[in-house]
Amino acid sequence: RSCSRVARAKVLTIDTMNPTVKNAKYAVRGPIVARAAELERELNEGMKKPFDEVIKANIGDAHAMGQQPITFFRQALAICSYPELLNDSTFPEDAKSRAYRILQSCGGNSMGSYSASQGIDSVRQDVARYIERRDGGVPSDPDNIFLTTGACDGIMTMLKLLVCGEGPTRTGIMIPIPHYPMYSATLVELAAVQVNYYLNEEKCWSVDISELKRALDEARHYCNPRALCIVNPGNPTSQVETRQCIEDVIRFAAKERLFLMADEVYQDNVYGHGCRFHSFKTVLFEMGPEYSNTMELVSFHSTSKGYMGECGFRGGYMEVINMDDEVKAELTKLLSVRLCSPVPGQALVDLVFNPPQPGEPSYDNFIKERTAILSALEEKAKLTEQVLNTVPGISCNPVQGAMFCFPRITIPEKAMIEATEQGQQPDVFYCMKMLEEAGICVIPGSGFGQKEGTYHFRMTILPPIDKLQILLNKVKEFHQKFTQKYS
């Protein structure tokens, strides 16, 4: 329908709004989550439900699940907020010195000043040094670091830069299926062409080069594929890619002239036996100058995941490698229109990537807190896989990394028919029932994309272990009842 002026009550209606916004889908905060919030309200108002509480396992929100913040980060952030605390003897010296350094880099020594659009200089320096340590000495230039409002902001910004052309020359962006739906929502908004490549569920959701090739070749008939997005460790699929796989992906991208976007926000969340995180950048540099001098790569990271789980601060960064200088200037300009990313988030980025060192007063406690969180996550990853795989009709790949499981579920024929009658995808129908009957909020696989005829859901592994055990037992019980009812 056109959006020309007609005599109608409202200027802005569903029919006259931006159609690309309307067409975007974002299941992670969609109708199931809205219904979960409603159920919570109903419970609070005393309505009777078949459950006592709604467990929101729909999102990777660690603190909401009871994880405690890392003391050191919060002490330093408190000092940054209220610098009088520099004189408080109960605060450790390392928190004070970090906060002092951050404040020295802020205009007027206040987090209330705008920073440079690219981010505070000293924070970008600390990030670059962190990357060098992580990557065994591969150099990192602070000029290539851009601080962002969470990782999404960086990803959306890069996608925006990449989009051009019309019709068959319109930019195509290759994304994994299943994928975190921020990607597809952003591509719809940008009117870019989403080019799907399927992760291999049989091989623990790994990236398959022949599948990349198939997807690319098909896409070239109708668009101009220019970038390849890889999420490692995966979301919602939790796989950790091997070094060999990453090398193959880089070779593929180089040969096919694709800009590489590596979403590496779960780099500290690796639990799988024999798994290790390899940054795209390290592998790129190990492959020699033929690759490291030319391949365009951007890597995204965030303070929202890892062991710190500080989602609310919206801290993040991206590192761009081999980006054209003129484009880099345009990137800075694009970021400058929204002035700067939130300074408290930038301060947190600094703290996370420049944490207490051996010998500093907060070191022991920092290590203790970090280790406890990461060990618990590892235990929860194993528990989740193990319990779910005891349920007939559920099969779950090992949770090698990240914060989610993405089990495959068998939905009985009769349930599929009832779903169709209600105009719902079968897995939406399944997840809605799980919410209404067991009070568990998970996201249907269709929100992430999945091979036709297969069904999944995404669930976080973040609840405390005793609660996770209850949650998994409820899922098990629900699945058995559901299967029985519809068989």
Next chain:
Amino acid sequence: RSCSRVARAKVLTIDTMNPTVKNAKYAVRGPIVARAAELERELNEGMKKPFDEVIKANIGDAHAMGQQPITFFRQALAICSYPELLNDSTFPEDAKSRAYRILQSCGGNSMGSYSASQGIDSVRQDVARYIERRDGGVPSDPDNIFLTTGACDGIMTMLKLLVCGEGPTRTGIMIPIPHYPMYSATLVELAAVQVNYYLNEEKCWSVDISELKRALDEARHYCNPRALCIVNPGNPTSQVETRQCIEDVIRFAAKERLFLMADEVYQDNVYGHGCRFHSFKTVLFEMGPEYSNTMELVSFHSTSKGYMGECGFRGGYMEVINMDDEVKAELTKLLSVRLCSPVPGQALVDLVFNPPQPGEPSYDNFIKERTAILSALEEKAKLTEQVLNTVPGISCNPVQGAMFCFPRITIPEKAMIEATEQGQQPDVFYCMKMLEEAGICVIPGSGFGQKEGTYHFRMTILPPIDKLQILLNKVKEFHQKFTQKYS
């Protein structure tokens, strides 16, 4: 140029990037500001310049200019960051109770959790109550409040919602000239049509209904004008619109079926003799149900301006009035893709719009700090107008509100010729010279738009009064020398 694949070193180049991003301009952080940063580095490295320091009067960044944060806000934010401080007897009880209430509304009682995409419930409630107090009891519904990442985020989001159609049905957005260039940059990015209406410099930069009508009628030949943006108090033009003007604008927008966007971020910054801030919403409701039941209005506000000047926290909100329910749902979805606005910014929004009350321990100090800042701003507004108007060739309207002056300057013929030879706008040439010769960084009027043949610059009035005095004297001296040199 097309962006099809050709044999070229980089995938992403200036020729193959998103052309709308490339075409966007944003002078507030443009080449002059970059050169100012360079000059600062050169001074630090010991290079000799005709000045000792660069004074960056280009942006409304209060804390960077030495303004101190409001103690109460920062105390409460420190507690929110590090809740152990709830047990610290040196913190006042009202800061503790505010922080406690904010934390109670956060998932897991932590600012590290994601909030609802629309913002924390209790914060939106506090904002709604603030609006009701401000508007003498006109009701405000927390469901109509959306917390944003600074005001820009809200403005960009609303503009994005409004854009549709192609060619002559493409959405047109009416914006003032001169205007804050975030508007034009966003419109270019969205490929919307910018419809200019000129503020009346002779009448202290006020909005003129006949000019609105002229602009609208012309625009209807080539686009579909759907929204009217008003910035009150103005940026860069500092005018405070009269109640009558606002009523006339509402009547005009109603008659012409335009969605009203009121950028009211400077509502606490009013200094002009006889000037008062009238919110669009109050005036709308005073005009009776014919208007208040139907007119679509969105108003933007921020924690970055006013007396608090907390730019770095990126806090803000928008209130939507009479928005179609389906569109509101789409707005929420659109916001949800970036998950939520930064929670520390949301916390600050709560504090700013629910400040200490009479009888609370922080009240007296809060009032003292706020009054000192606002009185100083008033004094600086008057000083600026007065000093600039003593300079032949500079004429400056009263700084009625906001944080800027936007004086008109006479540029001698010879300077215009030299500018043209250097491929620069005359006012860019002028401001560049002011930077190189006097170390003063201001933004040329062409970055905001101005009537052809007129020249201006924007300068903040934020430096401390003694420094502002120096700054104004330097501007005076520079202008005299410049005029002499080119006469």
